[in-house]
Amino acid sequence: MKVLWDDKIVDRNEVEIDMEDRGYQFGDGLYEVIRAYNGTFFTADEHIDRLFTGAKKIDLVLPFTKNELKERLYKLMRENEIETGNIYFQVTRGIAIPRDHSYPDPTKVPAVFTASTTKVPRDQAKMDRGISVITLPDMRWLHCDIKSISLLGNVMAKHEAHKVGAEEAIQHREGIVTEGASTNMWMVKDGVIYTHPDGNLVLPGITKIVLLDVARKAGIPVKEEAFTLEQLKNADEVFSSSTTIEAMPIIEIDGVKVNDGKRGPVVKQLQDLYVKAVEDVCGEVR
Template sequence: MNSVFINGEVVDRANAKIDIEDRGYQFGDGIYEVIRVYGGNTFTMKEHMVRLYQSAEKMKLEIPYPEEELTAHLLKLIDSNQVKDGIVYLQVTRGVSARQHHFPSGDVIGSVVAYTKDFPVPSQQMELGVTAKLLEDIRWLRCDIKSLNLLGNLLAKEEAASEGHFEAILHRGDTVTEGSSSNAFMVKDGVIYTHPATNLILNGITRRVIEGLCRENTISFQEEAFLVRELLEADEVFIASTTSEVMPVIKIDEQTIGDGKPGPVTKRLQALFSERKREQSPVK
């Protein structure tokens, strides 16, 4: 697994080079996606690619390949590295130019880099549940753009991890937004609640899959903001992301959630999500 995609070519990782004046390196002026691979097939590739181009449009960034061509490059990379269960990391920046805060001239071409990585499903944690820490959401106000500007996320994740937690669950004032690298959900009286898809959260692809599974299986799903107090009093809590799938949260700070075990709604969603993965077909 040594090949990477860089600006139109699949090359050996040892030969991959990025210019020090790339705007992603100097300003975080770029976007990214993480796409799951199960059994050699990509999962929700189309949805990830659509979101990539939407993020680009929101920040006036031109991706130098049409969606279909870039998708083909990623599939070639997966095949080259013989990925079975893992991820593809894809990053697009505004390109290389002399350092200046305003955007470079229109003749500067964006940089596109992708690599693959083995990433097994965290089955044990999904079965037993994980813990989380509540932290104030200090991030900027365009969390709907999947940009490289992740310092607020990183500081929260590090604080949670340093205390042995799997995730940080963020809140603005009393209102819960999302996790540092996931969307956050609570279950009360059989109803799933999650923050609406506004500029304050990233509309996760796994979040969208979960919403679709709920609609298809008559599970009540409400895009409705909820308070920290309500989160701590919930029957169940779970987080969701490309790498964590549907992850039960059994304790937040010192508060045990429910009976301290993954709840029935969460476990049903895990089963439905696993079934959806099995139904996937390769992107052509």
């Protein structure tokens, strides 16, 4: 497998990440993941835009234009012959010596970029079946809109879920549901779909944008409104969303079944609409 290291395609074992890299030292960087179906990226521009927006928010000077980045990502996908799979890429604020919390001069310290690919087929059986989750307090910082590589809060939440055999952790701030450790969170009540509005408490998910769009076009009522743990536990359906899992039914929360432990009709409809949106861009989804 080849990877991208700055603007070069190299073998993974050729990459040298300096121990003074600010990503390694401080978690000072951003990342993204784009999914490809049949060799074509889905919503690549939206992901790239989010990277550029995040970079602006943290004054990180990116060493490429949006088009250059997209071309490089496609080149790596083709090199690795990825048809359906994911490309993860991240950029850090570079190698600054001596170690110092404050930002280095970007004209002297260039950002460091890497990208890698994985072949990941769609797990249709899992999307039909759904997953179990836990709930826990959101212990993360207050810039959750930035797709930062500092993921310790998310990692800890996911670990708590895995310890009890669950797959995701629904985080809440004083009883208000924010999002999952690596997903946006949704509930359905009386035919209306709810998800937390964008802002500093959740990542502005690209899958969320697509799902909101297809739902609205299909005439399904949608409210970008925060909901409580209490409402979540009384919801008709619950699901999570992300680039890598699309819309994933949640069939058990803290050991209590949702919708009798089965995928509900609204999430099924959204899954179908999402696939249709993917197919419009990438061709038939299998």
